[in-house]
Amino acid sequence: MTILAFHSPKGGAGNTLVTAAIARRAATRGRTVTAFDMTRQNSLKLFFGLLPNQSMSNADGEPMVVRGVRLEGNFTSSREREAAIDRLRTTPPHDLAVVDIASADWEGRERINRFADLSICVIEPNPIGLASLTRLGEETPVTERDDIAIVLNKLDDRRKLSRHCHRFMKELFANQFVGTVRRDESANEAIARFETLVEYAPNSVIISDIDALLDAIELRLGRSASRSDRQTGRTIPTAEHQSA
Numbered sequence: 001m002t003i004l005a006f007h008s009p010k011g012g013a014g015n016t017l018v019t020a021a022i023a024r025r026a027a028t029r030g031r032t033v034t035a036f037d038m039t040r041q042n043s044l045k046l047f048f049g050l051l052p053n054q055s056m057s058n059a060d061g062e063p064m065v066v067r068g069v070r071l072e073g074n075f076t077s078s079r080e081r082e083a084a085i086d087r088l089r090t091t092p093p094h095d096l097a098v099v100d101i102a103s104a105d106w107e108g109r110e111r112i113n114r115f116a117d118l119s120i121c122v123i124e125p126n127p128i129g130l131a132s133l134t135r136l137g138e139e140t141p142v143t144e145r146d147d148i149a150i151v152l153n154k155l156d157d158r159r160k161l162s163r164h165c166h167r168f169m170k171e172l173f174a175n176q177f178v179g180t181v182r183r184d185e186s187a188n189e190a191i192a193r194f195e196t197l198v199e200y201a202p203n204s205v206i207i208s209d210i211d212a213l214l215d216a217i218e219l220r221l222g223r224s225a226s227r228s229d230r231q232t233g234r235t236i237p238t239a240e241h242q243s244a
Helices: 015-028 044-048 078-089 106-113 127-136 160-172 186-192 205-232 239-243
Strands: 002-007 033-037 069-072 096-101 118-123 148-155 177-182
Touching (some): 002 015, 015 033, 015 069, 015 096, 015 118, 118 127
Parallel strands (some): 002 096, 033 096, 118 148, 148 177
């Protein structure tokens, strides 16, 4: 199984967009994917073309499968949330689970990161985004954390500061940095129309960026699997392993 935990130390960084996009693209590559929305906003479903008041469950109470992704969310009680975490922990072999964790939910992040294969931190290319990374390294510097991968979202090549932040992050977090997603208003426009980005703007730069990001994540997992295999004999399956 593979579990990816997406979390941003600062709200508004686009963590949910990246989570949903990775889930969708992984599904198109043949992975069996479940996306868990552990936030109170329950906004993950919007990126799959669902309505704000629409449930993620079908008439039988089972999670809906939308665009090839099984959606779990709308957890209104602690009991439901705990049950969801238990299901997440027991993700079937060869399946992929992605988890959208609210920026303020540090307790949930720590719990899920204990068994996640990779913690993916999404930040924006600005000083506040960079400063928020210090919250991830209270005990061990982020640059020394093998369990954390960093994604820069909302990159605007037209802005000098945005470009400089991008360059700075790639140099400082050379071992943790896995990819960049450029800013594209089509993402917000698609949600406003209750459509997916692929349907509304199939040529969006976000789509190609997510493809490259997913490649980098799978490569990162492959390296981790190799280290784990040498040490314990356990292998973390990636898309390449699944199709072999």
